[in-house]
Amino acid sequence: MTTAGALSRPNYHHGDLRHALLAAGxxxxxxxxxxxxxxxxxxxxxGVSPNAAYRHxxxxxxxxxxxxxxxxxxxxxxxxxxxxxxxxxxxxxxxRAQLRAVGTGYVxxxxxxxxxxxxxxxxxxxxxxxxAASKSGPSGRxxxxxxxxxxxxxxxxxxxxxxxxxxxxxxxxxxxxxxxLLCIDGPLRALPRDQADAVTQRVxxxxxxxxxx
Amino acid sequence: MTTAGALSRPNYHHGDLRHALLAAGxxxxxxxxxxxxxxxxxxxxxGVSPNAAYRHxxxxxxxxxxxxxxxxxxxxxxxxxxxxxxxxxxxxxxxRAQLRAVGTGYVxxxxxxxxxxxxxxxxxxxxxxxxAASKSGPSGRxxxxxxxxxxxxxxxxxxxxxxxxxxxxxxxxxxxxxxxLLCIDGPLRALPRDQADAVTQRVxxxxxxxxxx
DNA sequence: TGACAGTGTTTACAGCGTTAACATCAAAGG
DNA sequence: CCTTTGATGTTAACGCTGTAAACACTGTCA
Numbered sequence: 001m002t003t004a005g006a007l008s009r010p011n012y013h014h015g016d017l018r019h020a021l022l023a024a025g026x027x028x029x030x031x032x033x034x035x036x037x038x039x040x041x042x043x044x045x046x047g048v049s050p051n052a053a054y055r056h057x058x059x060x061x062x063x064x065x066x067x068x069x070x071x072x073x074x075x076x077x078x079x080x081x082x083x084x085x086x087x088x089x090x091x092x093x094x095x096r097a098q099l100r101a102v103g104t105g106y107v108x109x110x111x112x113x114x115x116x117x118x119x120x121x122x123x124x125x126x127x128x129x130x131x132a133a134s135k136s137g138p139s140g141r142x143x144x145x146x147x148x149x150x151x152x153x154x155x156x157x158x159x160x161x162x163x164x165x166x167x168x169x170x171x172x173x174x175x176x177x178x179x180x181l182l183c184i185d186g187p188l189r190a191l192p193r194d195q196a197d198a199v200t201q202r203v204x205x206x207x208x209x210x211x212x213x
Numbered sequence: 214m215t216t217a218g219a220l221s222r223p224n225y226h227h228g229d230l231r232h233a234l235l236a237a238g239x240x241x242x243x244x245x246x247x248x249x250x251x252x253x254x255x256x257x258x259x260g261v262s263p264n265a266a267y268r269h270x271x272x273x274x275x276x277x278x279x280x281x282x283x284x285x286x287x288x289x290x291x292x293x294x295x296x297x298x299x300x301x302x303x304x305x306x307x308x309r310a311q312l313r314a315v316g317t318g319y320v321x322x323x324x325x326x327x328x329x330x331x332x333x334x335x336x337x338x339x340x341x342x343x344x345a346a347s348k349s350g351p352s353g354r355x356x357x358x359x360x361x362x363x364x365x366x367x368x369x370x371x372x373x374x375x376x377x378x379x380x381x382x383x384x385x386x387x388x389x390x391x392x393x394l395l396c397i398d399g400p401l402r403a404l405p406r407d408q409a410d411a412v413t414q415r416v417x418x419x420x421x422x423x424x425x426x
Numbered sequence: 427t428g429a430c431a432g433t434g435t436t437t438a439c440a441g442c443g444t445t446a447a448c449a450t451c452a453a454a455g456g
Numbered sequence: 457c458c459t460t461t462g463a464t465g466t467t468a469a470c471g472c473t474g475t476a477a478a479c480a481c482t483g484t485c486a
Contacts, residue, residue: 123398133400178391185336187346210419213426
């Protein structure tokens with residue numbers, strides 16, 4: 001007996017189930033954030049039995065972590081694109097543009113893909129190695145590294161006191177991260193997109209002024 | 214037949230089940246954030262059957278919203294205390310201290326009670342009225358209002374250009390909110406408490422410099 | 427050809443949120 | 457004093473979830 005339980009797929013084996021499940025997980029995260037990436041629903045969308053997922057992911061957290069990693073990579077890619085598009089100029093002007101590019105890309109991704117953005121910052125219950133800071137885009141450099149490059153140049157250009165440099169990445173990151181979250185599920189939820197973009201620039205203005213004052 | 218299903222409580226009726234469930238919900242949120250406030254577990258801790266909760270809360274979201282409201286009130290209370298402890302001085306000095314008090318209290322609460330802090334920003338699936346901005350402490354004023362008072366005085370004192378005033382509350386809030394989140398479940402998770410406190414002050418420095426530059 | 431490792435399926439279980447029907451109690455009205 | 461009624465708690469049951477265990481199919485290598 002083949003037991004064939006309504007097997008719509010041609011082969012018994014799927015071929016690339018891991019990627020298919022990850023893609024389904026990304027879709028779910030896009031639609032409803034981390035809470036929406038439900039193991040059974042992912043397998044359903046792929047057309048496979050619930051427990052097939054366990055051949056490729058230890059548990060739901062593992063799938064969600066993979067989704068998180070891919071979302072972080074998308075964020076990095078988006079920031080990379082803005083970063084690479086910066087025209088030549090004085091080192092100072094380029095550094096300022098770099099800081100702006102990182103911040104603008106960060107918030108733009110959060111506003112465009114709130115579900116993926118929230119999933120990106122999912123923290124697995126067991127593991128302690130948050131990869132949020134280490135995922136890199138096509139350039140091979142993470143957003144945090146790009147930010148660091150810009151801030152180092154702030155100091156080299158003499159527009160930022162060296163005393164302010166330590167951990168400045170995290171100060172800038174905080175501002176932009178917090179703003180993104182207030183926009184996507186905080187009190188600024190209702191803010192129309194064009195206004196949110198405008199206020200994003202003011203957040204970056206504040207950070208820049210705070211560093212260079 | 215009394216059907217008494219292991220009723221350890223003296224009376225059939227509980228007396229103040231709503232508050233008891235809310236307290237259990239707060240405890241759960243404190244221990245594990247919003248995801249940990251599980252309806253059945255709350256009733257279990259109170260010593261009541263699962264469905265008793267539905268006499269007092271429409272559904273799990275309603276309980277979680279109540280927890281969120283109470284957590285926000287705790288946050289407001291904490292900020293109030295710092296705000297009220299500010300010594301007299303020039304209006305400018307007081308305003309600067311007020312800004313600092315709001316930011317410091319905000320992050321301190323997040324670090325002391327990460328679970329409650331995350332639960333405070335739970336957003337119900339249905340409702341759109343986020344109360345995050347409107348919960349007030351004993352003073353009757355919300356943290357957002359306290360922040361606004363300080364920023365208005367920044368302008369009145371002439372240390373902040375009036376052009377920068379609109380929506381400055383949200384810029385400041387973003388920085389502090391983002392920093393708190395990076396600390397409690399972001400890449401700054403490992404930062405020891407004393408260092409986190411120190412960096413908090415630098416976040417506020419940055420905001421202040423960004424406004425008054 | 428046959429063993430085997432990889433992958434997918436079925437079955438099963440406990441825990442969750444939630445609905446519906448039932449039980450108990452306190453207070454109000456005759 | 458008895459009855460009725462509304463508020464509050466309980467039990468039973470359903471479908472959903474994540475997950476473990478046992479089983480089935482299939483390509484590969486001896």
